[in-house]
Amino acid sequence: MITLSGKVVIVTGASRGIGKGIALALGELGATVYITGRTADSGRHELPGTVGQTAAEVSARGGIGIPVTVDHADDAAVDSLFDRVADEAGRLDILVNNAFALPEDLTDGKPFWDKPISYWQMVDVGVRSNFTAARRAAQIMVPQRSGLIVATSGYVGVTYTYGVVFGMSKAAVDRMARDMAIELQPHHVASVSLWQGLTMTERAQRNLAAQPEMTESIVTAPAVGCSPEFPGRVIAALATDPELMTLSGGTFITAELAGKYGITDIDGRVIPSLRAQRGSPIWRPVSKACHGC
Numbered sequence: 643m644i645t646l647s648g649k650v651v652i653v654t655g656a657s658r659g660i661g662k663g664i665a666l667a668l669g670e671l672g673a674t675v676y677i678t679g680r681t682a683d684s685g686r687h688e689l690p691g692t693v694g695q696t697a698a699e700v701s702a703r704g705g706i707g708i709p710v711t712v713d714h715a716d717d718a719a720v721d722s723l724f725d726r727v728a729d730e731a732g733r734l735d736i737l738v739n740n741a742f743a744l745p746e747d748l749t750d751g752k753p754f755w756d757k758p759i760s761y762w763q764m765v766d767v768g769v770r771s772n773f774t775a776a777r778r779a780a781q782i783m784v785p786q787r788s789g790l791i792v793a794t795s796g797y798v799g800v801t802y803t804y805g806v807v808f809g810m811s812k813a814a815v816d817r818m819a820r821d822m823a824i825e826l827q828p829h830h831v832a833s834v835s836l837w838q839g840l841t842m843t844e845r846a847q848r849n850l851a852a853q854p855e856m857t858e859s860i861v862t863a864p865a866v867g868c869s870p871e872f873p874g875r876v877i878a879a880l881a882t883d884p885e886l887m888t889l890s891g892g893t894f895i896t897a898e899l900a901g902k903y904g905i906t907d908i909d910g911r912v913i914p915s916l917r918a919q920r921g922s923p924i925w926r927p928v929s930k931a932c933h934g935c
Contacts, residue, residue, distance in 0.1 A: 644671055644878050644879060644882050645671055645672050645882075646668055646671040646672050646673035646705075646735075646878060646881070646882070647671075647672035647673075648672070649672075649673045649674070649735040649736065649881070650673070650674050650676075650727065650731040650733050650734050650735050650736075651665075651668050651673045651674065651675045651676065651734075651735060651736040651737075651738070652675075652676045652678065652723070652724075652727060652734065652736070652737050652738065652775070652779070653665040653668070653675060653676070653677055653678070653738040653740060654678045654679075654712070654714055654737075654738065654739055654740050654741035654771070654775060655678065655679055655714070655740040655741030655742060656675075656677040656678060656679055656693065656696050656740065657677075657679030657680070657681040657687070657691045657692050657693050657695075657696060658679075658681075658687075658689055658690065658691030658696075658843065658844050658845075659691075659841075659843040659844060659845060659870060660740055660794055660838065660841050660843060660870050660873060661677075661679070661696075661738070661740040661741070661794075662677075662691060662696045662699075662870060663841070663843075663869060663870020663871040663872070663873070663874055664738050664740065664794075664870070664871070664873055664874035664877060665677050665696055665700055665707070665874070666696070666699055666700060666703060666870075666871055666874065667871040667872075667873075667874025667875050667877070667878060668700075668705065668736070668874050668877065668878055669699075669700030669701070669703050669704065669705025669706070669707055670700075670703040670704055670705060671704075671705070671878050672704060672705055673705050673706075673735075673736075674705065674706040674708065674731065675697075675700050675705055675706065675707055675708065676708045676710055676723070676726075676727055677693050677696045677697045677700065677707060677708065677709050677710065678693065678710050678711075678712040678714070678723060678741070679691075679692070679693045679696075679711070679712065679741075680711065680712070680713050681693065681711075682694065682709075682711040689844045689845060689848070690844060691844065692709075693709035693710065693711055694709045696709065697709035710723055710726070714741040714767050714771035714774070714775065715743075715763075715766050715767050715770075715771065717774055720771075720774050720775060720778060721778065723778075724775075724778035724779065724781070724782065727782070728782055733782065733786055734779055734782040734783055734789060735788070735789055735790065735881065736789070736790045736791075736792065736877065736881050737775060737776065737779040737789070737790070737791045737792065738792045738794065738877065739771070739772040739775055739776060739791065739792065739793045739794065739815075740794045741767055741768070741771050741772075741775075742764065742767060742768040742794075742811075743763040743764055743766065743767035743768055744764070744845070745760070745761055745763070745764070748804050748805065748808065749804055749849060749853070749856070754805060754806040754807070757805065761805070761807045762807060764807050764808060764811045765807065765810075765811055765814075768811045768815070769811050769814045769815060769818070772793055772815055772818060773818060776791050776818075776822055776833070779791055780822075780826065780831065783826075783829070783831045784826070784829040784831060787829055787830045787831070788830055788831065789831045789832070790831070790832045790833075790834070790877075790880065790881050790886065791819070791822065791826075791831070791832070791833045791834075792833075792834055792835075792836060792877055792880070793815045793816070793818070793819045793833075793834070793835040793836070794835075794836055794838060794873065795812045795815045795816050795819075795835045795836060795837055795838070795893065796812055796837050796838050796839065797837055797839060797895075797916060797920035797921055798812045799812040799813045799815070799816045799835075799837065799893070799923070799924075800813070800920075800921040800922070800923070800924065801920045801921040803861060815835060816835045816893045816923070816924065816925055817924075817925065819833045819834060819835035819891070819893065819925075820833070820835070820891045820892070820893065820925040820928070823890040823891030823892075823927075823928050824891065824928055826890070827887070827890060827891075827928055830887060831890075832880075832886050832887055832889065832890035833890055833891065834880065834889060834890060834891070834892055834893070834894060835892075835893040835894070835923075835925070836873060836876065836877070836893075836894055836895075836896045836899070837893065837894065837895045837896060837923060838868075838873055838896055839861075839866055839867065839868070839896075839897070839913075839916050839920075840861065840862050840863065840864070840866060840867035840868070841867060841868055841869070841870055841872070841873070842864070842867045842868065842869055842870065843870050846862075846867070849862075850862065850864065860916065860919050860920070861920070866913070866914055866916060868896075868897075868907050868911075868913045869907050869908050869909070871907075871908050872896065872900070872905075872907045872908070872913060873896050875900070875905050875907075875908075876896050876899050876900050876903065876905055879899070879903040879905060880899065883903075887929070888927060888929045888930075889927050889929075890927055890928055890929070891925065891926070891927045891928035891929075891931065892923070892925060892926055892927035892928075892930075893923035893924060893925045894923065895915050895916075895917060895923065896913075897913040897914055897915040897916075898915045898917070900912075900913060901915075
């Protein structure tokens, strides 16, 4: 049985959505989870969820949930977070880079020249924020010679989905995870990127209810969707895999890793891989890669 008792985790962007689901799944296995996000007070966001509520649910499930209000576009706030973890916990075992500035109108069918320049926020909080958090995580993990840095990504990294900046951001996250793995390899710290398909977050459920035609698309068909906790179950298996370093540097489809580890979703469903329909990851683990692959 997998246990994360004694392990220290940071999950960014965990007030709600995938980040919250991952935090709950890891906390249920006994981890101490630092939950970051910008929403500290109920009613400040149109969707439900705060860092405090997520932390309370983590603790209720048997972990230790610690809420930290962080804007991941603010380098000083990020530094403060990692300084606090180093001071309080003295270690860091898993960083899940999930924070992402998702535009409310992402699914609108406008071309890039008709979308606002503010869409670039997906690079600021989604790419740059991954780097700043991973940089500080590595400063803790490298001296302890252990750790796992996970980037949440998706098929959009190779398949056009909803727009130019969205795809570019996820492709960059995949490549960054791979190149970080090369530099972390000698220090026994792993870095991977995980591809999610449709995840039934609060936002996804709202959008599907408002636009029922989306249910007919392979991208947003509920039949192939998973719960927000599903990737957390896979991350737990990764983090406790004695062969983790052989996977470092790879981009993986979460559903396929779940098959490798015998993991199902919280309702017992086997989540399908959409590799055939939506594309294959580019980056292989460092241990298996040839030049340029």
